[in-house]
Amino acid sequence: MKSYALKTGPGDVNRALTSFLKQLLERGVVDAILVPRATRSGTSVVQALVKDPVAMEGALPLAPLAMQNAARQVSSLTVQDPGQKLGVVLRSCETRALVELVKLHQATMDNLLIIGIDCPGTFEPANYKKLVETGNFDPEQWLTRAAMGETAVNDTDVRAACALCRHVTAEHAGIHVGYVGYVGIDPTKELLVQVQDEELAGALAELGLAEYQVHASRDETITRIRAAREEEYRQQAAALAEKTGTLAGTTDLLAACLRCHNCRQACPICFCQECVFAGPLFKHQPGDYLGWAQKKGVIKMPTDTMLFHLTRINHMGLSCVGCGHCQSACPVGIPLTVLFRSAGQKVQDIFGYTPGRDVGEELPLATYQVSELEPR
Amino acid sequence: MLKKSLESFGINKDRVWFRFISASEGKTFAETVNQMVQSLKKLGPNPTWTAWEL
């Protein structure tokens, strides 16, 4: 791996990175780039597929906003060989989800250059919008502070899932752009660009990037952020486990669920064409509902909410990367992040499986080992 | 796996039993079912039967 410095100037961080990406396009390192781009009002940032280098203007690759897990978009672009070399700017939760989707034949990484970025967290879309609208958000200032792990602006912090996330750097990146942990060096002066393979390194050298010695403070900061968040997760998971320890607790937690299926729509792993819960199987006969009401005296409508979540954890729990987009999408505020991440963790532990770790690692349910027959 | 998931949702994992019993082991099957019935009786009725907001 080779490290380079990408010079930036004040008010120029995103632009410096954008022009770097533009050069990748111009030089044909990639044929198209998927990158976050600001909407006209600037209050949102959405995924954009850029073919024309000129259109790279306006991209905001480092904006702390992810409206959805971009792995879904990469899936749309690569489920069949796109025939072109694609660059995709992704954060950790997105690369890890992508790895799972590759295993599920929903994406390919053959013609893909992952441009990973450091991500200390992203805001809830509504909060981001408010921060921009009220003029309380200075992107450069936020990057400088986020580089040290301070992600909150006034009282508004990043999404719940991000505040518990241990993955600051993005895995599986061919090129990785970092800024976290630069003690004494302002990310508004330079960004760290790291490259995995030699050929790419050659291409970057042509762009005039200077080789660079990574400062030890980067690792220290990342380790510190990670430890703090791990601890936070442990506490929240323990608190939740107390509640979900009983059926009454879990029922209470899920009581408001409308089965709107937003969580499954937002989940990068839920890859089904149509959820089994959206199909005819769970459209019961009117008499069924009345029969159940007769039996219990009263039932909640819509029915099968608990079963829906149980089924979802069974279907995607092994691959859950903890991105928390389910919770962001929930209109009634169910704390799905910790519920799914911790439940997912339990089933992943059975197989010693870590989702998103390695494309070569088989999905546990697609393989069989004799040892799995042993009672546990 | 199912047991872990159920546990995460506050459903007693001992309400689900997995045993490998070959077709020849009728006796083991009967014994296992009896054990399961005993143990379920001890656990009492499944609370999902009374919870209305599932």
Added chain:
Amino acid sequence: MDATAQKPTGTPQTTTTPERAVGAVLVVGAGISGMQSALDLAEAGFVVHLVEKSPSIAGTMPMLDKTFPTNDCSMCILSPRVVDVGSHMNIKIHTLSELVALSGQPGNFTATIKKHPRYVDIDLCVSCGRCETVCPQDVPNPFNQGLDTRKAIYKPYAQAFPNAYVIDKQNCQECGTCAEKCPRKAINYDMTGELVDIPVGAVILAPGFEIFDASLRGEYGYGIYKNVVTSLQFERMLSASGPHQGHLVRPSDGTEPRKIAFIQCVGSREPGKERNYCSGVCCMYATKEAVVAKEHVPGLDATIFCIDVRAFGKGFEQYYQRARDEYGVRYIKCMVSSVKELQQTKNLVLKYRTPNGKLHEEQFDLVVLSVGLKPPAGIEALAQTAGVALDENGFCQPGPEPGSTTRPGVYAAGAFAGPKDIPETVIEASAAAGYVSSLLGKSRYTLTETKEPVPEKDVSEELPRTGVFVCHCGINIGSIIDVPAVKNYAKTLPGVVYAGEFTFACAQDSLETIKKRINSQKLNRVVVASCTPRTHAPLFQNALREAGLNPYLYEHVNIREHSSWVHRDQKESATAKAKDLVRMAVAKARLLKPVTVTHSEVNRNALVVGGGAAGMAAAMSLSRQGFGVHLVEKADTLGGRLAHMHRTITGVDTQKLLAELTGQVENDPNIHIITGAHITDVSGYPGNYRTVVRTRDQTYELVHGAAILATGAREVTPEGYLYGQHPGVITQTGLEQRIRGGNLAGSQNIVMIQCAGSRDEKRPWCSRICCSHAIKNALLIKEQQPDTNVYIFYRDIRVYGKLEKYYTEARRQGVIFIQYEPEDPPQVIDAGDGKLAVTAPDPTLGYSVTIDADLLVLSAGVEANTDNEELSKLFKVPLSAEGFLLEAHMKLRPVDFAADGMYLCGLAHAPKLLDETLVQASAAAMRAATLLSKERLENVAITAYVDEELCIGCGLCVKACSYNARYLEEYTGIARVHETLCQGCGACVAACPSGASQQKGYEKGQMLAMMKAALL
């Protein structure tokens, strides 16, 4: 003894197929052997008359608890096969029958069968068991080996086929109670036997074996001491269906034994007593019984007293190692001289001399005598009737070809041809069928019957009209469950337009009634609530078919096993449960859809991969049976390992055989030979494969209906013992070449070391053939140079079956056998002058011996070819851990792969001797013929299907499928099902998260409807 008295040529002589042969075959004996032959022949277009002396088919195997080396439950793997035989339209079963005369020629025999009376009308008996409960007469139960009793009217065991009672006339008092109580009036004491003449084209004799009468070995006290039992009794004691429901207890006091001794070779390997053969199965069954006993009683001490441990079959050595090292079964290599009972405890004291010569006495709670197999009683009469000769032990005297007898057109299989275990029996049975099919090939489908299908009504536009039929099963259901109440309840369920009840729903008149009701009530769904669907659902489905309804518009409810039997003491709850079960079935039935069986065409050529003995023999058999063959060989010439051989232990001249086989194959217009060939691609499905074969200058695309893999194996290149470093160290193959060349002069002392490349950490299997090879070569040396000394260092001498006599002969001729332990193998040093010194401890002498050897011959063993992995990927067939090709089932499907249309034989399967290879080749060819002879293949009906709109192509179903029946379509990425390969197991359905994968007849909506109904 004369090793070459019988000069078998090893390969079937070119038999001219009679033009007007009878397309029917007589199979005598309906054990596992006879059943296999019958099924193979019936599937290949012949009518089979299966004649069985006893009241039920299936032979000895139902008595076994579990089977080695997989520990499968014997009955579980067997009963589907029994059902197949029993329900086959072209297998005519004659129980309680004997062959009494056989006249005529190959192709045109007349067999006279004497059918003894059963005293119970099979057509009327529904096996309700009422007769048995009222019969006053107890008789020792032979099925449980006399450990308990049965009645004079009885069914041999629960799963027995025909599923009907029989009267044991010798023990029957004819009191009339059973006849009076029989609700079907099926019992008639005055039935008489009859003689029937049946024209058949060929005969297969498979009368099986019986166990040695252990009381003849008086020193072991069988029949005197209660706690001395035979291995077959012990098998019943272990069995869950046995006299103690699988609780292992001593006969004397019903206590659990803590220490068991097995004594081997009781009735085997007795040179002086006309039992100079090895029964071939006892070492393994004793090992299995010891392991299973240890699983029954934790901490049990099991000791096996044996001469050698003959674990020579596929996977056997590893099984033995596990028994010894993991289960702690103790093996002591010595014979027990006496067994004495202690009066108080009824424990037994065994006196034995250990290998180092010390005399020991040891107490055991229970002694199991590993009794050998012997020809069954009455075999002389059968042999005389059939006109075949017996050998000195009373087994079948082999004819000039493998599987043949001394009478042309009459073949032998199974233990009758010599003692053997189940897989070899199955192989021989298929092989015998193969010889018959070659002989009668032109008469295929001349006598077989087919049923004209009744045109099916289209009910897709109709609302569900369900008919429910509830069965009393005599008193089995009716005495516990209130059947009329269940019937009336069924009438109230949604969609039910008719409900009825029967005393016996399965009786022929009841089935007729069901058909009538389907028409009169315009039923388009049928539910029967009775006993087990396993045996009975097909009966009712057939009634639907005959009434013009699709048989999958049927749902079966088991209210006997699932309710009346298990809730005997709670009549009301049992009735309530029966209602629940019926409600669930009715809910599912409403949603049932017709399932159409699809068919695929069959290409009548086979691909045979490998041009060695196995491949050539398989090709010849297929050609004789009337099929085309593509014979593909990697090398530039045919012959394989056969080219390196000289003579077999039984005296076959292998070079002559090679020349004959090669000549036959090369001159056969049905056989297309490609040598120097390399397979690059295989695609397709049973009946229609496409294989791409490349040679140096050509590419072929072969289309074939079936494939036989006969790719052989290779001799291990030994490590150690100065092999490759000293010119005097060679392998058995090298020795064989020297013997052939007469190049042994000057070798005064020849030493052989066995297991030099087998049974070690690197190659944990036994190579099976080395002991026979060593003894054969030793005998050949003695023949050429009687004064040469031959020393054989061995671990266990593993010659088996009829080969035991060659071991005896070798010892008689002065070949010296010295046993060694793997921890202390012989040491070899270069002694100069071209000589070697071989030193090893001699356990009988108690000190080391050193032999100055002129020649050291290593029995190097057999290992799998390295290109098996490539083969396995191309043909999508599995390999064993040892790298050999892995068959579908070790016991009952030894030449099939799990995927239909693929078969295997020869060394590629496992190490084996040449004659065994030739037999297996015929078996593989026969199995392939059962497929190739069909006009079209009927696919499994309840296959999986994919809802294309829901499928997103994640591939989980592809990974979950064990039958290669799933694939992702290249262009759309959507999952598809190969109808021809799908076995309807449902694994893909479980794997699919979106509900796109469904199984016909078990659709998610149907199952959910059942569950909803259950929770109502």
